[in-house]
Amino acid sequence: MLISHSRVRRLFPLLYSRFFQLIAFVLSVYFFYNAYRNHTEKQWIDPECLCKDQDGNEYDFCYHLPENGKKGKRFACDYVKDVKRLGLLPDYPTIDLTKSHVPEPIFVTAFSENHWDEAKRLIALIRQHWRQQKVIIYDLGITSSTAAEINGFCNVELRKFPFDVYPQYVRQLAEYRWKPIVIAETLKEFGAIWYMDSSITWRKQNLSHVYDLLNCRSKVGFEKTPLPSIAERDSRENTTIHESGWTLDVWDDNLKACRKSAYMFHGWTGHGIYPATSHHLYEWIPTNFDEIIKPKAKMYEAGFVYAVRTKDTVERIMRWYVLCALEDNCMAPRGIPGISLGCQWGASKFSDYANCHRYDQSVANLLAANGFNNIMMRAFFLLALISVATALKCYKDNSGDEHHSGNEREVSCSCGDYCIKYYAQAASVKAATWDCGCATPAGMKVNMCTKEGKSTYGSNPVLEVNCCSGDLCNGSSTAKFSFITAFVSFFLYMIAK
DSSP states (O other), X not given: OOOOHHHHHHHOGGGGSHHHHHHHHHHXXXXXXXXXXXXXXXXXXXXXXXXXXXXOOEEEOEEEOTTTOOEEEEOOGGGHHHHHHTTOSTTSXXXXXXXXXXXXXXXXXXEOGGGHHHHHHHHHHHHHHOTTOOEEEEESSOOHHHHHHXXXXXXXXEEEOOGGGSOGGGGOGGGOTHHHHXXXXXXXXXXXEEEEOTTEEEOOOOOHHHHXXXXXXXXXXXXXXXXXXXXXXXHHHHTOOGGGOOOHHHHHHHHHHOOOOSEEEOOEEEEETGGGSOGGGGGTSOOOHHHHTSTTSEEEOTTEEEEEXXXXXXXXXXXXXXXXXXXXXXXXXXTOTTOSSSOOOOSOTTTSOOSOOOTHHHHHHHHHHHHTTTOTHHHHOOHHHHTEEEOOEEEEEEESSSSOOSOOEEEEOSSOSOEEEEEXXXXXEEEEEEEESEEOGGGOOEESOSSSEEEEEOSSSEEEEEEEOSTTGGGSTTOOOOHHHHHHHHHHHHHHO
């Protein structure tokens, strides 16, 4: 039944009084003003951080520490086109895991010719566990014969990394700037990926427990549960044995909390973020120094990652990960002492800077720690869950003194847990060699190192043997040291004598 206008006026006379009309007008103005102010405040960008694309769209190119907004230096506006092409700006869609489950992931790796042998093992193991799994390989510099062999594999796509699109220094493979670009490009295309260095060894195929840590978002939401206080997180860290890897209780706790990042690391390096990160990186990506030196701020391997292209992955990690790779002095600062992969460890592997820098690994871990309140580490250690092994990485080199020749290279060891350095000296003759502490000549396993430490033999000539544990630990001339090369050098000297 319709009510006439006159009847409404008789029933509700106050609605037609001038006083209430004035109140309604004021409230309308107030609400419209606040809506406008909120809109403009969200869009406002500090002029020191402002960059524009060719269409005049504005973007904030300063990283802001999530907990307090502290900003780093602005990344060059020249890279707007690159991050836009990679889908890392706010106007490109992301995956909402509160409304859907994780997409089927693609397996991705990248390598140059000197890593082809271990890459063949990786591909064979992927085929053993997942016969139809699509694999994308980025060519970082392989021969035509290797490319022809790869192109003969089923469900394997070989892509040439587009070095020509990026600054010249991206070609410096040992600075690892190419890695975040590979991850960003494939995430944009496929939505979910497993990125793995060629040294990764898969042993089991069931990955459902990893996916469950993100699929929980469709049930309980993301970051909806209360965040434990700093004191509670510190206490938990001090009572958790991380070296033992994954347990069902830890996994269950993380499933209930559902605060897991959609950018997951898996293998702990054995030390914290702070010791292996150049202080110059903090100019671009500021952090909370009270928290980053604690044991909960562990550094994880950047060469083995499961990632889904969610909003938190893009905004908290990938955008800045790629920008730091493209910026000349961010991921790999130039002319700075301590920019070396080899670390000189102090008393603490969490709070003492070790005069080293891990390039992409330092950047990715710092962003993840900042973006997820230093709590992402506890559940990322999933080696026991999916049973993946990463080969130890050591420096391989020969030199006429105790310092690297300048042609040192990173190698993945076929066995063993130690890197080694030999140094021989007799009068003015010097020779040094760096390699893995274990070798398999003719299929026979030979361990030159069984524990960490330094041993000295003889006086003139003198032979020093240094064994150390941890990736690239033999990178420094003062670090704790291919057995055959050192022995031959020493033997030739004795003959000459």
